Amino acid sequence: MERRLTLHDVAREAGVSAKTVSRVLNGDGPVAAATRERVLAVVERVGFRPNLLARSIRTGGPDATVGLVLPDLANPFFGALAGGVEEAARARGLTVLLGCSGGDAAREAEVVSAFLARRTAALLVVPAAGGEASAQARAAGVPLVFVDRPGPDADCVVSSNRAGAREGVAHLLGLGHRRVAFLGDLPAGLYTRRERLAGYREALREAGAAPDGELVADARTAAEAERAVLRLLALPDPPTALFASNVNAATGAVLALGRAGRRDVALLAFDDLPLAEVLDPPLSAVAQDPAGLGAAAARLALARLDGDATPPRTETVPTRLVLRGAGPAARP
Amino acid sequence: MERRLTLHDVAREAGVSAKTVSRVLNGDGPVAAATRERVLAVVERVGFRPNLLARSIRTGGPDATVGLVLPDLANPFFGALAGGVEEAARARGLTVLLGCSGGDAAREAEVVSAFLARRTAALLVVPAAGGEASAQARAAGVPLVFVDRPGPDADCVVSSNRAGAREGVAHLLGLGHRRVAFLGDLPAGLYTRRERLAGYREALREAGAAPDGELVADARTAAEAERAVLRLLALPDPPTALFASNVNAATGAVLALGRAGRRDVALLAFDDLPLAEVLDPPLSAVAQDPAGLGAAAARLALARLDGDATPPRTETVPTRLVLRGAGPAARP
DNA sequence: CTGAAAGCGCTAACAC
DNA sequence: GTGTTAGCGCTTTCAG
Numbered sequence: 183m184e185r186r187l188t189l190h191d192v193a194r195e196a197g198v199s200a201k202t203v204s205r206v207l208n209g210d211g212p213v214a215a216a217t218r219e220r221v222l223a224v225v226e227r228v229g230f231r232p233n234l235l236a237r238s239i240r241t242g243g244p245d246a247t248v249g250l251v252l253p254d255l256a257n258p259f260f261g262a263l264a265g266g267v268e269e270a271a272r273a274r275g276l277t278v279l280l281g282c283s284g285g286d287a288a289r290e291a292e293v294v295s296a297f298l299a300r301r302t303a304a305l306l307v308v309p310a311a312g313g314e315a316s317a318q319a320r321a322a323g324v325p326l327v328f329v330d331r332p333g334p335d336a337d338c339v340v341s342s343n344r345a346g347a348r349e350g351v352a353h354l355l356g357l358g359h360r361r362v363a364f365l366g367d368l369p370a371g372l373y374t375r376r377e378r379l380a381g382y383r384e385a386l387r388e389a390g391a392a393p394d395g396e397l398v399a400d401a402r403t404a405a406e407a408e409r410a411v412l413r414l415l416a417l418p419d420p421p422t423a424l425f426a427s428n429v430n431a432a433t434g435a436v437l438a439l440g441r442a443g444r445r446d447v448a449l450l451a452f453d454d455l456p457l458a459e460v461l462d463p464p465l466s467a468v469a470q471d472p473a474g475l476g477a478a479a480a481r482l483a484l485a486r487l488d489g490d491a492t493p494p495r496t497e498t499v500p501t502r503l504v505l506r507g508a509g510p511a512a513r514p
Numbered sequence: 515m516e517r518r519l520t521l522h523d524v525a526r527e528a529g530v531s532a533k534t535v536s537r538v539l540n541g542d543g544p545v546a547a548a549t550r551e552r553v554l555a556v557v558e559r560v561g562f563r564p565n566l567l568a569r570s571i572r573t574g575g576p577d578a579t580v581g582l583v584l585p586d587l588a589n590p591f592f593g594a595l596a597g598g599v600e601e602a603a604r605a606r607g608l609t610v611l612l613g614c615s616g617g618d619a620a621r622e623a624e625v626v627s628a629f630l631a632r633r634t635a636a637l638l639v640v641p642a643a644g645g646e647a648s649a650q651a652r653a654a655g656v657p658l659v660f661v662d663r664p665g666p667d668a669d670c671v672v673s674s675n676r677a678g679a680r681e682g683v684a685h686l687l688g689l690g691h692r693r694v695a696f697l698g699d700l701p702a703g704l705y706t707r708r709e710r711l712a713g714y715r716e717a718l719r720e721a722g723a724a725p726d727g728e729l730v731a732d733a734r735t736a737a738e739a740e741r742a743v744l745r746l747l748a749l750p751d752p753p754t755a756l757f758a759s760n761v762n763a764a765t766g767a768v769l770a771l772g773r774a775g776r777r778d779v780a781l782l783a784f785d786d787l788p789l790a791e792v793l794d795p796p797l798s799a800v801a802q803d804p805a806g807l808g809a810a811a812a813r814l815a816l817a818r819l820d821g822d823a824t825p826p827r828t829e830t831v832p833t834r835l836v837l838r839g840a841g842p843a844a845r846p
Numbered sequence: 847c848t849g850a851a852a853g854c855g856c857t858a859a860c861a862c
Numbered sequence: 863g864t865g866t867t868a869g870c871g872c873t874t875t876c877a878g
Contacts, residue, residue, distance in 0.1 A: 199865050229653055234631045235567045236855035239870050261593020268614050280612040282600050299566045321561055436792040457789040460768040531849045544847055568871035572854050
């Protein structure tokens with residue numbers, strides 16, 4: 183494999199100077215039509231591609247990339263989010279740098295550091311607890327947008343966790359349920375748990391239903407959620423409906439209700455599941471829009487690059503209540 | 515926001531030359547312990563991070579990135595695959611560039627082109643039909659690994675589609691089923707469809723079961739698969755077991771069997787589903803290892819970077835038969 | 847052990 | 863319209 187071609191190789195071949203080739207390729211300065219044709223012909227023939235890294239160095243500005251830091255790509259939610267970012271970035275000629283933190287603050291710092299060393303134009307981060315992306319980005323003067331969960335001193339794009347939860351729980355209450363249980367979030371999602379719980383409480387309050395601490399349960403895994411549901415159903419005054427505030431909780435709830443044969447208990451989940459409609463009974467859900475979240479974050483970062491210097495703001499991407507099947511109403 | 519710090523700023527501050535700072539940072543040349551300490555102190559204090567792009571330019575070699583091109587990040591399979599790539603790459607100090615082709619050859623070419631312009635050290639591509647990543651990469655002298663589906667003239671990492679399908683179908687046959695239907699793949703997955711169908715046929719042959727073209731059905735979407743299953747079940751001599759060779763087929767089959775109330779028909783899917791275990795009956799599957807696929811591809815590319823110049827080879831990442839619930843045996 | 851000069855591939859700033 | 867010079871931030875080369 184021979185040495186990569188440079189601007190000079192093309193220039194020599196076309197009988198012009200390097201700068202002229204540069205002009206043709208970047209379409210800036212004035213170039214005679216004939217010259218332009220000749221240069222383009224050579225470029226085409228030898229398959230020349232200018233070195234983007236060299237260009238970045240010279241122009242001094244940030245590189246045409248955005249860094250995206252996620253906790254975990256195995257989670258379909260973050261995969262879809264990454265897809266939204268990629269599409270929005272590519273539409274603007276930017277390439278996405280991808281990094282995983284594993285939810286660990288130290289790894290997040292490493293990844294952010296590596297991205298900044300590459301002179302990323304912007305950073306999009308789903309923050310790990312205790313992370314310092316904000317400080318790093320500010321020190322480097324790079325726009326930062328937190329995604330899915332807020333962080334300090336920076337723009338932020340989140341789902342309408344509170345309003346979505348309220349709407350979902352209101353739906354259950356509308357079916358006549360007065361004892362609605364809340365199945366809690368992962369600890370990694372402290373923010374989302376808090377917001378969704380707040381939405382749950384708002385719905386209860388608005389419907390005049392009595393809040394009951396006994397009906398709020400915590401679970402980290404689907405197995406824990408399953409046990410939590412069994413405990414809830416064994417209460418003296420058990421819930422007639424469940425609001426599973428995340429995927430694990432929903433999975434555990436489906437298992438528990440299925441194994442207990444309790445088709446009389448209503449279930450509604452926050453965050454949609456791929457197979458929700460094939461479950462029996464089909465699972466209604468407050469669907470998030472992860473790709474929309476990613477796209478909104480990318481757009482916000484691009485606006486900052488375009489000079490938007492207003493104070494940091496938080497954008498909310500709406501959730502959508504997806505009703506499937508009737509769902510059991512409360513027994514009188 | 516002030517100008518980014520450079521090597522010279524650090525050098526001036528530490529009272530040494532730029533080259534000495536460079537030596538300290540790269541740990542190559544000999545540096546007096548005292549000097550090194552002083553330099554490191556300044557680097558630490560001012561938070562200096564060397565510009566990786568400038569380094570790449572000067573050293574001339576490829577940049578410390580690998581380009582990953584996927585059809586669609588919304589698909590959890592590719593998300594997990596990306597996670598495997600990222601982890602393996604980061605372990606070697608490489609950053610992942612992410613691009614989506616949407617399964618379109620033209621967009622794939624654009625993305626590959628952009629990556630090559632960034633002097634990516636290697637390319638990992640889930641190829642779109644009709645794509646020319648191979649030609650582009652060869653012209654640029656960049657190692658290329660095809661992932662999930664093979665492509666021309668390059669390394670390749672795929673799942674054990676054929677052996678996995680054979681194992682899955684053999685399991686159904688082992689339950690006594692003799693009429694096992696095959697639900698086909700998306701057109702985008704021509705390769706995987708062919709391989710999985712071949713595995714299905716091998717299993718039938720080995721078990722001495724008669725192959726029957728009527729039992730091989732095609733479906734692009736879950737809805738199509740659902741209709742296909744209803745047609746199959748209406749045959750004069752209907753199947754007693756279904757092998758769904760992909761996620762859409764499996765989804766459609768679950769819906770069809772559920773709505774028809776046919777719990778007597780066995781179902782086994784290729785590619786595991788997140789909620790497979792909460793279905794009723796639980797869904798057994800031939801699970802792929804997307805993260806393993808990505809990691810293997812990254813390792814193969816890294817080996818090429820390390821000088822491995824053997825002819826292109828194909829690696830196979832094993833699938834795993836995940837049995838859930840007993841599954842109905844054939845009726846005598 | 848350390849520094850000065852040159853140059854990676856490209857473009858900004860000025861010539862002509 | 864086009865070419866020349868200089869220099870982005872870094873590392874290589876070669877002197878000290």
